[in-house]
Amino acid sequence: MLCIEARSLSKSYGNVAAVDSIDLSVESGKIFGFLGPNGAGKTTTIKLLTTLIPSSGGTVNILGIDASKDPLAARKRIGVVLQQPSYEPTLTVEKSLEKYGMMWDVDSGTRRRRVEELLSAFDLQDIRKKKNDDISIGQRRRVQVAREFMHDMDLLFLDEPTVGLDPSARRGLLDYIRGKVRDGLTIFFTTHILEEAEYLCDEIAIINRGKIIAVDSPDELKNKFGREKTIKIRVGSVQNISDMLQGVGSYKISHDEGTVIVIHSADSEQVLVKILQVLNSNNIAVEDLSVVPTSLEEIFLTVVKNSDTGISGEP
Numbered sequence: 001m002l003c004i005e006a007r008s009l010s011k012s013y014g015n016v017a018a019v020d021s022i023d024l025s026v027e028s029g030k031i032f033g034f035l036g037p038n039g040a041g042k043t044t045t046i047k048l049l050t051t052l053i054p055s056s057g058g059t060v061n062i063l064g065i066d067a068s069k070d071p072l073a074a075r076k077r078i079g080v081v082l083q084q085p086s087y088e089p090t091l092t093v094e095k096s097l098e099k100y101g102m103m104w105d106v107d108s109g110t111r112r113r114r115v116e117e118l119l120s121a122f123d124l125q126d127i128r129k130k131k132n133d134d135i136s137i138g139q140r141r142r143v144q145v146a147r148e149f150m151h152d153m154d155l156l157f158l159d160e161p162t163v164g165l166d167p168s169a170r171r172g173l174l175d176y177i178r179g180k181v182r183d184g185l186t187i188f189f190t191t192h193i194l195e196e197a198e199y200l201c202d203e204i205a206i207i208n209r210g211k212i213i214a215v216d217s218p219d220e221l222k223n224k225f226g227r228e229k230t231i232k233i234r235v236g237s238v239q240n241i242s243d244m245l246q247g248v249g250s251y252k253i254s255h256d257e258g259t260v261i262v263i264h265s266a267d268s269e270q271v272l273v274k275i276l277q278v279l280n281s282n283n284i285a286v287e288d289l290s291v292v293p294t295s296l297e298e299i300f301l302t303v304v305k306n307s308d309t310g311i312s313g314e315p
């Protein structure tokens, strides 16, 4: 079942098309990652999907509800953590959670149980009695994300939830999210940390200048755009290495303590065999060798650059 279905969704600010006729389909029970450079339209899309701002065109269906016809019914079933920090300065951490639960009409028993669960899941026990004004920025972000889990929901939008979180808090949040998804929650999530998207997401869409330029699973994105691998071979100092390597494809050679040959190739196994043969027949010993798959980060940069220069997203 589709949890989010947007068709030709658009939002313009003056003559800026912040979101330019995008289509999105997000299946229930999945984690959908929404990536793109600054100003690409991610936050605007989240605000459109959560009915926080009116669209300039297109349709949004949330959990089977036409969001333009019945925004309140849609909002009741979703949660959203916006990019913008939001907190009540004088409330303590535990009262912030408690109050959020009250706003959502969560009964007091459930509230008490959830407050304890979240204080511990988000590592907030030690600061539970502190006011939001008196805690660190990362701790405040943790409270802002944690409080959203006070209420029941079927779909949660998270706009860069891990900004400012230390590595262990970040990993804790990602794993907490995964647990909730196992229990049936659907997540729409933006981040600039591509390892995070890769770790968490079933599907990833990349947006640039208001248009979606790629949608796929992380593995498929890698398959489509990242068959290329990087081979690095270090040998001792060799003078005429360029002559020897003629015919093995394009490579780059640098010299530091020895000679480093770097080759990007979609056909890395064969290229590697060829080079090793050449080196072997010239009695050159390999000091170090690595073959690294292209990262999601490189794919992101390639896809965005291609779309900026008008080259099609597909290879």
Ligand SMILES: Nc1ncnc2c1ncn2[C@@H]1O[C@H](COP(=O)(O)OP(=O)(O)OP(=O)(O)O)[C@@H](O)[C@H]1O
Residues within 6 Å of the ligand: 013, 016, 017, 018, 036, 037, 038, 039, 040, 041, 042, 043, 044, 045, 083
């Ligand atoms: N309220 C607004 N009024 C005018 N222009 C806006 C408004 N909000 C966003 N924009 C413009 O719309 C475009 C998309 O902005 P948006 O905030 O959606 O980007 P983003 O992908 O979330 O970026 P970031 O990674 O920096 O959070 C930008 O060009 C931005 O300047």
Ligand SMILES: [Mg+2]
Residues within 6 Å of the ligand: 042, 043, 044, 083, 159
């Ligand atoms: Mg944003």
